[in-house]
Amino acid sequence: MLRTTALALLFANCAYFAWSQGLLAPVGLAPESAREPQRLEQQIRPEALRVAPAASEPAPTAPVPPQPSAAPASQPEASAPAAACLQAGPLDNAQAENVRRALTAGGVPATDWTLEPIAPPDRWIVYMGRYTDADALEKKRAELRALRVDTAPVTQAALAPGLSLGVFSTQESANEHLAQLTRRGVRTARVVTEHREPSSARLRLPAADAALREQVQGLLAGRPLAPC
Structure with missing residues (x-):
């Protein structure tokens, strides 16, 4: 009896020792301890905590100074009036000849002007x-x-000596007059075209600048120069 009691006490002491040392924790028997090393390992170490400094606000961007506006392009100088095609006329034969002589004597190149005959x-x-x-x-x-x-x-060289029995501005009118003469007994008459010789001329300046215009205007006895 005494032996049994001693063995029971020994067993109880061993069990208590094992329990107090946490040896029985795997089977769910462990004493509550203020230290609890397992739980402490899961805690965040306070000494490792640091207060992170507040994120610094981005430094204010220095204002970009306004770019000076480009200086306006200088206005081109007023150019001389462009050369233009001008003409004057009709000039009678005497006037045309006077202009021809004056332009030639003035040294104006022949490529800068022409006198175009005007035939009736x-x-x-x-x-x-x-x-x-x-x-x-x-x-x-x-x-x-x-x-x-x-x-x-008839004075035209190609038809003289000959006689004109009437002059008309249209061929139809000439044919009608010929028919009337035929009924009156005129034979061998016919209608022909009279090509008349030029009786005047037109002065033409293909590309007249201001200097040429001024020079020519003084030769025209008040006649204006007009665009071609």
């Missing part, structure tokens, strides 16, 4: 001829007078 428009003639001589011409004129047909001499 063509006309249509009821014509008889060419005759071999003046006697043949007068004989035919006498015949036409007998028929009361008026005539006039």
Whole structure:
């Protein structure tokens, strides 16, 4: 009996020792301890804590000084008036010749000006001829007078000597007059075109600058220069 009690006390002491040392923790038997090393390991060490400094605000950006605006481009100097094509006319033959001589004497290059002949428009003639001589011409004129047909001499070299029985601005009018004369007994007359010689000219300056305009204007006796 005494032996059994001693063994029980020994067993109880061993169990208490094991429990107090945490040897029975694997089976869920461990004493509560203020130290609790396992829990302390899971805590954050206070000595390692540091108060992080507040994030510094970004330094204020220095204001960018405004870029000086580019100086306005200088205005181009007023250029001389551009050369332009100008003309004047019609000038009669005498005026045209005077202008020609003055421009040539003034040293103006021939490429800077031209005198363009102006021929009158063509006309249509009821014509008889060419005759071999003046006697043949007068004989035919006498015949036409007998028929009361008026005539006039033709001065154009290609048609002289010959007679004009009427001059018209259109071919249709000339043909009508020829038909009337035919009914009155006129034979061998026909309608021809009269190409007249130029009787005037037009002065043309293809690219006249201010100096040339001034020079030419003084030669035109008040006639204006107009755009081509």
